[in-house]
Amino acid sequence: MSEIKATPSDKKDRTAEEKDWAAAKAHFENLKSKKPRPPKPKYAVTIAVSSRTLFDMTAERKIFEEEGMEKYVQHQQENEDEPLKPGAAFPFVKALMVVNERLRELYPDGEELFDIVLMTNNHAQVGVRLMNSINHYDLTIERFCMTGGQSPIGYLKAYMTNLYLSRDSKKVGEAIEEGIAAAIMFKPDVETPLSETQLRVAFDGDAVLFSDESEIIVKQHGLDTFFEHEKKYENKPLAQGPLKCFLEALGNLQKKFYAKNERLQCPIRTFLVTARSAASSGARVLKTLRSWGLEIDEALFLAGAPKGPLLQKIRPHIFFDDQMFHIEGAKEMGTIAAHVPYGIGQKYNKGKLIEVEKQK
Amino acid sequence: MSLDPVQVMKGQDPMPSTCPATSNGDIKASREDNKDTHENVGSTTKPKPGPVRRARKVEGGIFFPKPENAVTIAVSSRVLFRTEKEQKVFEQKGIEEYLRYQVEHENEPFAPGPAFPFVKALEAVNGRLRELYPESEELFDIVLVTYNHAHVGIRLINTINYHNLFIERFCMTGGTSPIGYLKAWHTNLYLSADAEKVQEALAEGIAAATMFMPEKQIKVSETQLRVAFDGDAVLFSDESERIFKAHGLDKFFEHERENENTLLDHGPLKGFLEVLGQLQKKFYAKGHRLDCPIRTYLVTARSAASSGIRALKTLRAWGLEMDEALFLAGAPKGPMLEKIRPHIYFDDQMFHVEGAVEMGAIAAHVPYGIAQKYPHKKSSNTDK
Numbered sequence: 241m242s243e244i245k246a247t248p249s250d251k252k253d254r255t256a257e258e259k260d261w262a263a264a265k266a267h268f269e270n271l272k273s274k275k276p277r278p279p280k281p282k283y284a285v286t287i288a289v290s291s292r293t294l295f296d297m298t299a300e301r302k303i304f305e306e307e308g309m310e311k312y313v314q315h316q317q318e319n320e321d322e323p324l325k326p327g328a329a330f331p332f333v334k335a336l337m338v339v340n341e342r343l344r345e346l347y348p349d350g351e352e353l354f355d356i357v358l359m360t361n362n363h364a365q366v367g368v369r370l371m372n373s374i375n376h377y378d379l380t381i382e383r384f385c386m387t388g389g390q391s392p393i394g395y396l397k398a399y400m401t402n403l404y405l406s407r408d409s410k411k412v413g414e415a416i417e418e419g420i421a422a423a424i425m426f427k428p429d430v431e432t433p434l435s436e437t438q439l440r441v442a443f444d445g446d447a448v449l450f451s452d453e454s455e456i457i458v459k460q461h462g463l464d465t466f467f468e469h470e471k472k473y474e475n476k477p478l479a480q481g482p483l484k485c486f487l488e489a490l491g492n493l494q495k496k497f498y499a500k501n502e503r504l505q506c507p508i509r510t511f512l513v514t515a516r517s518a519a520s521s522g523a524r525v526l527k528t529l530r531s532w533g534l535e536i537d538e539a540l541f542l543a544g545a546p547k548g549p550l551l552q553k554i555r556p557h558i559f560f561d562d563q564m565f566h567i568e569g570a571k572e573m574g575t576i577a578a579h580v581p582y583g584i585g586q587k588y589n590k591g592k593l594i595e596v597e598k599q600k
Numbered sequence: 601m602s603l604d605p606v607q608v609m610k611g612q613d614p615m616p617s618t619c620p621a622t623s624n625g626d627i628k629a630s631r632e633d634n635k636d637t638h639e640n641v642g643s644t645t646k647p648k649p650g651p652v653r654r655a656r657k658v659e660g661g662i663f664f665p666k667p668e669n670a671v672t673i674a675v676s677s678r679v680l681f682r683t684e685k686e687q688k689v690f691e692q693k694g695i696e697e698y699l700r701y702q703v704e705h706e707n708e709p710f711a712p713g714p715a716f717p718f719v720k721a722l723e724a725v726n727g728r729l730r731e732l733y734p735e736s737e738e739l740f741d742i743v744l745v746t747y748n749h750a751h752v753g754i755r756l757i758n759t760i761n762y763h764n765l766f767i768e769r770f771c772m773t774g775g776t777s778p779i780g781y782l783k784a785w786h787t788n789l790y791l792s793a794d795a796e797k798v799q800e801a802l803a804e805g806i807a808a809a810t811m812f813m814p815e816k817q818i819k820v821s822e823t824q825l826r827v828a829f830d831g832d833a834v835l836f837s838d839e840s841e842r843i844f845k846a847h848g849l850d851k852f853f854e855h856e857r858e859n860e861n862t863l864l865d866h867g868p869l870k871g872f873l874e875v876l877g878q879l880q881k882k883f884y885a886k887g888h889r890l891d892c893p894i895r896t897y898l899v900t901a902r903s904a905a906s907s908g909i910r911a912l913k914t915l916r917a918w919g920l921e922m923d924e925a926l927f928l929a930g931a932p933k934g935p936m937l938e939k940i941r942p943h944i945y946f947d948d949q950m951f952h953v954e955g956a957v958e959m960g961a962i963a964a965h966v967p968y969g970i971a972q973k974y975p976h977k978k979s980s981n982t983d984k
Contacts, residue, residue, distance in 0.1 A: 503695075504775070517664070517768030518744070523757045526750055538776070539750040543768035544664035549784035550771075 283351035295324035323376035335439035423578035430574035445514030447562035451479035452583030517543035670741035678793040681710030709762035809964035831900035833948035837865035838969030903929035937961035
């Protein structure tokens with residue numbers, strides 16, 4: 241800042257200039273009150289979504305695959321003003337924003353909010369269309385990472401991402417290996433109306449919240465041994481799975497609502513939907529959650545019953561599972577499902593070992 | 601976690617039929633076949649030295665039937681076990697105290713509740729069905745549907761294991777209504793202690809009833825499931841009831857005689873009787889009619905000659921068989937039920953349910969039909 245000794249003529253300019261600045265500042269403050277500033281990454285619960293999960297870009301994707309990069313970019317630029325249609329993660333993001341609003345009501349200066357980052361492989365030129373679409377739907381996504389073809393993993397870490405949603409299985413696999421909770425999103429075949437006031441997140445148990453140790457025992461030694469094993473180690477907590485930390489982050493936000501006596505109208509609700517059976521193997525699961533200090537709102541032990549009908553009743557904004565079989569079942573019945581490619585379940589399809597393809 | 605629903609288990613058969621002297625619900629016989637040590641991390645109270653349940657092994661049967669093939673019975677935690685003390689804590693001191701209390705007493709199993717003998721009997725039937733039809737999924741499937749939070753789940757699981765029940769499917773809804781989940785489970789019968797939930801379920805078309813704890817317990821059979829039904833407004837619709845209430849007994853008799861051959865409309869528990877009948881037929885097919893482990897009773901205040909024919913013709917038209925039919929023509933049902941000793945008795949009028957409970961029979965109230973609007977007048981004018 242330069243220190244100019246004020247001279248009378250300068251002063252006149254200065255006041256005009258100052259007025260300008262004051263006006264600009266007031267304008268900015270005004271802006272600030274309408275759209276609040278995004279929280280700092282280390283306090284916030286950061287959710288990174290890719291453009292293909294947030295918006296439905298199947299048509300554009302086709303152009304990219306069939307006609308090449310240049311055509312694709314051109315197409316995007318031509319249709320810049322046309323907003324994209326909502327994708328699989330869209331209701332989830334909307335629900336996150338509702339929770340943010342409630343949090344801001346209760347804690348006006350709090351930084352513990354949801355922060356949504358758009359993490360996309362797209363080039364910067366496509367950014368305009370994305371921004372237009374985001375504004376069209378009035379979403380609060382201020383942070384963008386347009387990597388133009390590079391891997392987003394480094395950026396995910398820099399943002400301290402708590403959850404990464406994408407349609408690309410390779411990227412999701414990389415993220416999970418790096419210790420970031422990630423899942424591949426699928427759009428349901430039928431549309432179901434979802435809650436607009438409450439974020440509902442459903443988790444599978446093994447290989448999602450917990451490690452896949454139990455799954456390995458079932459696949460290799462059978463149900464008998466599994467039950468015995470679970471009974472024996474009932475009081476030994478299971479190792480954690482890829483989405484445990486995300487549940488933890490949700491739990492922290494839930495506690496903020498409970499602290500202000502809003503337990504009954506808490507806008508976050510978590511569900512455990514597991515194929516485990518309650519009496520034989522459920523105790524270990526509940527004790528593990530308790531030892532981690534995590535509460536889950538609703539627990540459904542299915543003992544092998546299909547998850548589809550129950551998910552249809554729950555209507556989560558997102559359902560995490562490690563087995564494609566369950567994801568497909570959920571999709572058919574209209575549930576937004578996300579596949580977590582972790583653990584031994586990836587080698588099996590409907591209980592049978594998939595033949596391992598020779599890697600090129 | 602994927603459990604293939606069709607998992608055939610091989611192993612020893614610990615079913616109640618092999619264990620002779622178990623009294624109703626209280627398993628004092630020890631099952632020391634498998635000495636699992638029960639470690640308790642961080643709990644100060646030693647667990648009661650009840651039988652340690654090992655992993656359930658069923659000889660050559662379907663472990664987890666698919667909901668659409670099985671007869672699904674949804675019970676709430678309050679009817680399966682006696683939770684009056686905990687209810688009081690919840691009502692007087694609030695939810696946080698309640699959760700804390702439950703966690704503290706986690707290793708103390710609950711005492712059996714009104715639906716407990718019913719559930720035990722269902723398991724006995726399942727055992728027989730598995731013997732005769734090892735590959736079939738047409739079994740009873742019991743789901744625990746409760747408003748409770750997941751914290752309480754451990755105590756429920758411990759109790760279920762202590763009493764050696766086989767309830768593997770849970771729905772712990774943590775405060776929201778479980779009615780939506782009932783349909784997803786293809787529930788054939790829902791038992792609860794809460795009249796509101798039962799009414800919601802009935803409105804959704806699911807057979808449901810409110811259960812009451814009898815003051816004294818009469819001993820019920822452990823090998824044969826006995827289910828008793830009232831006629832009007834339980835198996836049949838309440839149309840006849842309406843005529844009786846509106847126009848009196850005479851009109852009612854006339855109406856029944858005129859419409860003898862018109863079928864009555866079905867009531868909320870007709871579907872459940874139907875599935876019981878289907879399972880009974882499976883036993884008859886294998887020549888077990890005489891020792892069929894399911895027995896159904898019709899206990900109605902109708903009088904046989906004047907109005908009974910229509911009821912029987914309706915049942916016949918539906919293809920349903922009733923093992924025993926008692927036409928009481930207004931006599932009190934209590935003493936009859938005491939002799940029948942059903943595991944559960946469904947009636948739409950609280951008066952009868954209370955009478956049954958006084959005599960020690962396990963009764964369930966079906967809040968359906970016009971009788972709900974008429975609290976019973978203790979007059980002698982109950983001839984039907």
